[in-house]
Amino acid sequence: MKDIQTFAKQYQQEMGWDISDESYDKSRDSLLNNYMQLTTEVAEVAEELRKAFNLTASYVEEGMEEEQAFELAKNQIKENIGKELSDCLAYMLKFYNYFGIHVEDSFYAKMEEVKNRKNKDLVKPSK
Template structure:
């Protein structure tokens, strides 16, 4: 994760995709814009999940067994799913970088917190 954060920091600055920090107003607009863009990418994942289910159900109606139908539908959306998940990771890294977070450390800390809930 640290490597991803470091890569995205340079990549996003190079392309001028980083969250602007030169004024409150620009930061606010940039944060809100990037939040909207992230939610759009999450919605695209939802659309692929819908496509997965619809495709699997169509294949089952055509007589393909449930497991095979689901696997074929999964393969059909796999490449696009990878792209959309990657877009989400890029936006999340952007937020992590803006707030100067070590996302890898935060991730494992959060997973420990979840694991230890009662």
């Protein structure tokens, strides 16, 4: 992740897409704009999931077994959902870089915090 974070910072600066730190007003506007763009990309991930579920239902209607239908649908959206997830990651990296947060350190610290929560779910989710 360190390499991806460094690449993202340089790339976003080259493209003029980094979050402004020129002044409070510009930073606020830039942060809000990037937040809205991130939420738009998250919605596009949801659209790809919806597409997969609709395709699955369609294939099942045509007589295909549900598991096989879902595998086929997942393969059909794989490229596009990968692109949308990459867009999400790019926007998230902007925030990490703007605030000077190291992605890996933050991620592992958060996962350790979650692991040690007292109020975590009793049943582990299925894979």
